[in-house]
Amino acid sequence: MASIFAISRCSASAYQRAIDYQSRPQRFHSLSSRAAKSRFIRLNNLTRNCSLSSNAAPFIVADDEKYSNKQVISITPRLYDYILANVREPPILRQLREETANMRGSQMQVSPDQAQLLAMLVQILGAERCIELGVYTGYSSLAVALVLPESGCLVACERDARSLEVAKRYYELAGVSHKVSVKHGLAADVLKSMISSGETCSYDFAFVDAEKRMNQEYFELLLQLVRVGGVIVIDNVLWHGKVADPLVNDAKTVSIRNFNQTLMADKRVSTSMVPIGDGMTICRKQ
Numbered sequence: 001m002a003s004i005f006a007i008s009r010c011s012a013s014a015y016q017r018a019i020d021y022q023s024r025p026q027r028f029h030s031l032s033s034r035a036a037k038s039r040f041i042r043l044n045n046l047t048r049n050c051s052l053s054s055n056a057a058p059f060i061v062a063d064d065e066k067y068s069n070k071q072v073i074s075i076t077p078r079l080y081d082y083i084l085a086n087v088r089e090p091p092i093l094r095q096l097r098e099e100t101a102n103m104r105g106s107q108m109q110v111s112p113d114q115a116q117l118l119a120m121l122v123q124i125l126g127a128e129r130c131i132e133l134g135v136y137t138g139y140s141s142l143a144v145a146l147v148l149p150e151s152g153c154l155v156a157c158e159r160d161a162r163s164l165e166v167a168k169r170y171y172e173l174a175g176v177s178h179k180v181s182v183k184h185g186l187a188a189d190v191l192k193s194m195i196s197s198g199e200t201c202s203y204d205f206a207f208v209d210a211e212k213r214m215n216q217e218y219f220e221l222l223l224q225l226v227r228v229g230g231v232i233v234i235d236n237v238l239w240h241g242k243v244a245d246p247l248v249n250d251a252k253t254v255s256i257r258n259f260n261q262t263l264m265a266d267k268r269v270s271t272s273m274v275p276i277g278d279g280m281t282i283c284r285k286q
């Protein structure tokens, strides 16, 4: 109870500063020594009061008039464990995730709850023809291929041959390789050649998870390939929260932030930004 009481008194901005401090303490340590010391102590207390430990109860991010009194919670490690315990991850996906955990870049893989959402969207759409940009070792593409009908097809595009080998092995193991058309190459080139071959408006679903700075170009090409009513999902739209931090202006963050802003004004699609994993935007072509 004590921690819940502390959490409810911790404001959203204090919580954000506490998170900033946890993720980048060096930013605060670069202050003049006296200012740094007092800020260090205050922020240390904040992180403790905001109960960011693994056993923390969910922190209420918003519940005042600004947010129409709607209560919005953050996900703590304990709550995330609970969410994961409610994901029906097929054993073959679990096996792939566990094998990939020791590989370089494993943090790039979508999370089990994200993969489940992608598979769910494909099922709701009744999708038969799908595209994925950025396969890595195949976790998200396998999640999609597993729910495609036998006649379905997923174009899976990846520039790295080594990770593609793992993906192909798992498509075989899962018995879905006949549904996956693997394209080894640069995503934009693959999409352009699909358009040149007359495949416009013939796809139901696309998932974008390749080079983040190319998102706008991928999106324009995919809009040509996806039918009206089809869905394009873009991953990493929150970019570890950096898109909302005006002090972060590296090229990738700025590019994702600009893309999000452009998408917001794009009347060709309806959109929903979902705070799952590192953030996904779901777009439906109008």
Ligand SMILES: C[S@@+](CC[C@H](N)C(=O)[O-])C[C@H]1O[C@@H](n2cnc3c(N)ncnc32)[C@H](O)[C@@H]1O
Residues within 6 Å of the ligand: 108, 109, 110, 133, 134, 135, 136, 137, 138, 139, 140, 141, 157, 158, 159, 160, 163, 185, 186, 187, 188, 209, 210, 211
């Ligand atoms: C975030 S990972 C994809 C993770 C994958 N969706 C999963 O859930 O396992 C991004 C992948 O995109 C690939 N990639 C990056 N730029 C690319 C490009 N221009 N064309 C094709 N693949 C690219 C990288 O090699 C990497 O494997």
